[in-house]
Amino acid sequence: MTFRARHLLGIDHLGPPEIVTLLDLAETYVDLNKRTVKHSDALAGMTQINMFFENSTRTQASFELAGKRLGADVMSMSVAHSSVKKGETLIDTALTLNAMHPDILVVRHPQSGAVNLLAEKVNCAVINAGDGRHEHPTQALLDALTIRRAKGRLHRLTIAICGDIAHSRVARSNLILLGKMENRLRLIGPRTLMPAGVADLGCEVYDDMREGLKGADVVMMLRLQRERMDGGFIPSEREYFHRWGLDAEKLALAAPDAIVMHPGPMNRGVEIDGTLADDINRSVIQDQVEMGVAVRMAAMDLLARNLRAERGRALAGPGLWDG
């Protein structure tokens, strides 16, 4: 098995073999999740704590379900309403939790780099469930699995990522992952939502969505992240939809079998036409949600295996086996 990471903080730390290992394992969980009895004992006896410093419904539910199906004791803390409000620092919160001996910590935080900081202070495996506008690795992995299942491969595809790139951690993780797997990446959106220097990361940048969509195999729409904006990036939602919203007419410029993705939650009529989002022939948005649970199960399974191995070595004492 090729997966040696202790934490899953970002795609940046994973190589193509580790990505493939994780996706292959996730396939088995996709099958498991279709059964009536969706249970595995991979995390039996272990404790998983979900700590969301930023409100989330779908990601938190997905992680919670993944942990429960793997047999872990799962606790979800909505930190937005707890000790943080009383003035506790992130590191103190981490140390407090660490004293409770969790095995897996799933963390989402509104500031980039916060999950990395926390990971340095705890003894368990940490999964980044999204930090600021930095990374969201399980989203990129579930997107990769969705693409691989829909297109039959995860390389040499033309993938267009459209919309609010600047505020999107999903975009960053996807750029890294899909780049590592050797795909052709295009970024489409208004200049105000395009991070500086992004062309140097090996993607093509398009102002004109019609140009950018030409021949694309995968069209990945991003949500306009109003909550991360301090106003004034776009003139209006109607103009945004007109120029950068995905509708059937624009999609017609992509490859005839192009799939449409969206990490959710969608703003219908802002970045994507509602009818198109519901088109089961093109939209794989529901598949993404399904893959999400499987990918998170696979990620936690792998981290738990590494954790056990590490603790096994610690119990055995240093130098006993390797001289």
Place this chain on the structure above:
Amino acid sequence: MIMHFQNARLIDPEGLSDEPGSLTVENGRIAALGTDAPEGATVIDCNGRALAPGIVDWGVKIGEPGERHKESFRSAGLAAAAGGVTTMIVRPDTVPPIDTPEALEFVARRAADAPVHIRHMAALTKAREGREMVEIGFLYDLGAVAFTDGVRVVTDTKVLSRAMAYAKGIGALIVGHPQDAGLSKGAAATSGKFASLYGIPAVSPMAEVIGLDRDLSLVAMSGCRWHADQITVADALPALRRARKAGLDVSAGTSIHHLTLNEFDVGDYRTFFRFTPPLRSEDDRLAMVQAVADGEIDVIASFHTPQDEESKRLPFEAAAPGAVGLQTLLPAAMRLYHSGALSLPQLWRAMALNPAKRLGLDAGRLSKGAPADLVLFDPDAPFVLDRFTLKSKSKNTPFDGARMQGKVLGTWVAGERVFG
């Protein structure tokens, strides 16, 4: 219909030539130069007078919507035709401003009243308040040739930088008014001996330099297409030079008033000489004329700003700024010609060719295939201007009673005679 202008003095701003010749117009376009009259053509004998491309006047204010008593599309159009202006580039600083596609559609419909071509600029920010950019994409698609808040400076650099970045993606041109809003607040004159003597609140010429430096830095950040509406001080020229050298997509204009008048012309608090920015020193005026000759300043415009009598019959600092200029642009420009500062082709490069090129318009050229937007004029004919003879609804001109030279004899728009 075929028209043949013979015995003309052809002013060609592309080739910078000023030579005798003839010109044939067919189907609204220039069909030939220097040939004999084709059979059946209506022959117009120019008697050696100058024939030039019609003026493209960038920055015309019309009172529609909101102030139609000051100027309508019809009255401005008639003034334009009488002044040799065949294309008016209209400002969006109306009441309310042209800041939505719906507002642009309204003025575009109203513009049909004018006998000359009209292109519209749109506001850069909603209500020209400097807080949120307008729907640049929709307005651009509808034909807005540029985006500007006029003389209202967008002071929030974040707002301006985002508008510029967004415009860059669309391909839209932004027109800035280089001025530091803090320094120039309340100012009605340029600081110096004159303003001090007369006790008029004044602003340093440096306010324009500060504004220009700031705007050019933001242009460098965003890479957008940008035009300075009015450069009026010599100290601003080095920044403009640097920006061009750095490869920025920038251009600059100035007003005919800043090329032909100076701060002392205000004299005894004459409010028709109140402008934004205020009239400058004679040194700055001369530097601007030289900058036009050198091609450092691309565009000369009238900045036609109609004001009713009540807006001007006030103490100097309380009076509304601006002057009408559609009909006086050409004779005022003749002052620069007769003084030997600029040739007629140089003037027409700045008044017709350059603005048309910068705005992507098919106009401003005197070459085969170009639209027959033409002005026939006598550069020498003298007259004394009586402001009440102007066709504009407003009569606020600083040239009232002035001895001028340069009379428009005829104006054609797409081959149709609209004046003379």
